[in-house]
Amino acid sequence: MCGRYTLKASAQELIEAFELAHDDGLDLAPDPASERPPVPLGAPPLTWSPRFNIAPTQSLPIIANVPGPRLIRFARWGLVPSWAKDPKIGSRMINARSETVADKPSFRSPFRRQRCLVPADGFYEWQRVGKAKRPMHIGLDGGGLFAMAGLWERWLPRDAPGDAAPEPLHTFTVLTTTPNPLLAPIHDRMPVILPRDAWDLWLSPDDPGRSALQPLLTPYPAEAMATFEVDTLVNSARNDVPACAAPVSRLL
DNA sequence: CCAGACGTTGTT
DNA sequence: GTCTGG
DNA sequence: CCAGACGTTGTT
DNA sequence: GTCTGG
Numbered sequence: 166m167c168g169r170y171t172l173k174a175s176a177q178e179l180i181e182a183f184e185l186a187h188d189d190g191l192d193l194a195p196d197p198a199s200e201r202p203p204v205p206l207g208a209p210p211l212t213w214s215p216r217f218n219i220a221p222t223q224s225l226p227i228i229a230n231v232p233g234p235r236l237i238r239f240a241r242w243g244l245v246p247s248w249a250k251d252p253k254i255g256s257r258m259i260n261a262r263s264e265t266v267a268d269k270p271s272f273r274s275p276f277r278r279q280r281c282l283v284p285a286d287g288f289y290e291w292q293r294v295g296k297a298k299r300p301m302h303i304g305l306d307g308g309g310l311f312a313m314a315g316l317w318e319r320w321l322p323r324d325a326p327g328d329a330a331p332e333p334l335h336t337f338t339v340l341t342t343t344p345n346p347l348l349a350p351i352h353d354r355m356p357v358i359l360p361r362d363a364w365d366l367w368l369s370p371d372d373p374g375r376s377a378l379q380p381l382l383t384p385y386p387a388e389a390m391a392t393f394e395v396d397t398l399v400n401s402a403r404n405d406v407p408a409c410a411a412p413v414s415r416l417l
Numbered sequence: 418c419c420a421g422a423c424g425t426t427g428t429t
Numbered sequence: 430g431t432c433t434g435g
Numbered sequence: 436c437c438a439g440a441c442g443t444t445g446t447t
Numbered sequence: 448g449t450c451t452g453g
Contacts (some may be wrong), residue, residue: 168436220436220453246423248430256451260425270423270431291436400437402453
């Protein structure tokens with residue numbers, strides 16, 4: 166589940182919804198684990214273009230649990246474990262089951278120390294109807310921004326090409342849980358959505374312990390969510406246009 | 418001890 | 430790196 | 436998640 | 448069928 170999502174919001178809306186430290190545009194800081202200080206105020210703002218069909222392997226904004234002001238960083242969707250020999254493994258690590266995330270070798274360490282929020286305003290599920298697959302858009306009732314629970318990781322290439330210092334690759338994964346009653350007919354998993362009052366604990370830079378974190382990983386209330394069918398235009402990750410996220414009627 | 422896996426989804 | 434299997 | 440590729444050698 | 452790319 167959760168292999169596609171939308172982030173239609175503008176940079177300004179992201180800054181407001183996530184109470185980011187900067188008010189002059191998104192911070193250009195693609196390295197969540199960097200020792201370098203964040204780009205200071207006044208740096209050229211990164212212009213975020215609204216996205217209607219976000220797919221794995223793409224570089225996307227996250228809010229990592231690093232000390233200091235709350236900033237947007239960029240990471241690639243599909244967590245590459247630090248010990249991986251080949252970063253291609255990341256394309257199969259786009260989700261982590263919340264039920265087992267504390268124990269799995271790939272996720273255990275990030276779960277303790279490298280959590281993040283993944284901003285979104287919708288996600289897609291393909292509902293199986295007989296043989297057909299019907300893409301559905303799911304989001305908050307009203308269409309607002311929300312935070313999916315994520316983990317991030319830093320991976321270093323084994324051997325750097327030439328004498329250049331190896332560039333660290335930052336990646337993330339989205340936690341999943343069982344579906345709420347609204348989503349159950351559509352799919353058997355859904356992303357973990359963290360309510361506002363869970364953000365601070367999830368973004369704690371240290372390890373709150375699994376007994377503190379696990380209770381956050383529950384299905385978001387169905388009453389606060391809404392779904393609609395969309396066109397199969399969304400099937401191809403090459404299509405990233407507003408029509409991907411527009412309601413479609415099959416009564417016509 | 419060393420070797421080898423390490424993940425999710427969905428489908429059968 | 431860390432866990433499981435043999 | 437779905438779509439699309441899935442191979443090598445040698446030559447330009 | 449299975450893997451890679453987006």
